[in-house]
């Protein structure tokens with residue numbers, strides 16, 4: 001059996017730090033185990049174009065392992081060539097880089113390691129909210145420059161206390177964000193999700209559901225995006241929706257870049273319609289050098305909290321998703337039932353309700 005893994009290159013960091021398991025160098029720690037059972041294990045970061053290792057090996061791979069941090073995009077067209085493919089495993093959470101409708105059509109299962117990095121991301125979201133609201137990045141830049149003009153940064157620094165924070169998506173990550181925000185004494189915590197939280201869970205975090213998206217964003221000082229990318233969320237935060245945001249609100253997106261319209265966000269920051277944008281996910285990954293989100297700034301020269309896609313790939317998270325990937329593979333190889341929460345697409349059908357209402 002051929003197992004193909006598309007992972008990111010870790011370079012010298014991965015040689016020095018073996019806990020960087022999700023890299024080409026450290027191969028999720030499963031090479032010996034797979035080879036000892038006679039399987040072929042191909043690992044590469046080469047994923048774009050017809051000459052890439054991804055496209056070369058997908059034709060006879062039975063198992064595909066990918067990671068959202070360096071997504072191998074398995075399109076409908078590539079599915080046609082992947083004649084032997086039986087199972088796609090996402091080492092992490094978020095399988096939008098796999099054309100899920102084609103997976104259903106072709107009877108290919110898609111599993112992810114649900115929950116493996118949800119705390120890692122929730123912590124990053126809370127950090128990003130704070131760094132935007134408190135105007136942290138420009139303040140740090142003042143120090144690096146050797147300056148000390150307090151008023152230049154204090155003019156756009158606020159407290160999180162007393163603000164309304166809302167999450168689009170209140171699943172594993174969205175809910176953990178709400179839990180972590182409780183002690184900040186926000187004015188209100190609200191959420192927008194077609195799946196309402198169980199009553200007790202909503203009560204625990206004192207969160208109110210708002211059913212209309214425009215109405216929802218118009219009430220928020222901070223919006224955080226925590227839903228998967230699918231047909232119903234691609235471009236959800238676009239120029240039209242941004243007009244309904246409170247002027248000067250902050251937007252944090254660690255879910256998927258393409259949920260927010262790239263140009264609309266850059267324009268809204270530039271005009272001051274929103275005061276800042278932070279996150280680690282991009283519409284294309286790796287993001288091109290000239291991507292507007294790298295350098296966009298609000299009229300006061302701040303409001304950019306963008307980083308590369310790493311919130312869910314802390315060393316703690318890598319240990320969890322490497323272990324989870326192995327366990328999914330083990331189940332597959334021994335024909336054992338998979339953990340239901342890991343199954344996004346079963347044979348011929350969606351098993352999750354999180355990737356859109358069908």
Ligand code: NAD
Nearest residue numbers: 093094169170171172173193195227228254255311312354
């Ligand atoms: P989850 O399945 O537990 O929760 C997703 C929630 O989003 C569900 O409650 C679902 O009903 C809701 N949802 C779906 N479509 C929606 C819509 N149109 N409007 C409002 N809500 C909608 O998933 P999770 O573990 O919380 O992860 C969410 C997403 O976060 C993943 O799919 C992935 O894209 C992203 N993620 C990013 C990183 C990172 O490193 N940046 C890591 C992990 C996950």
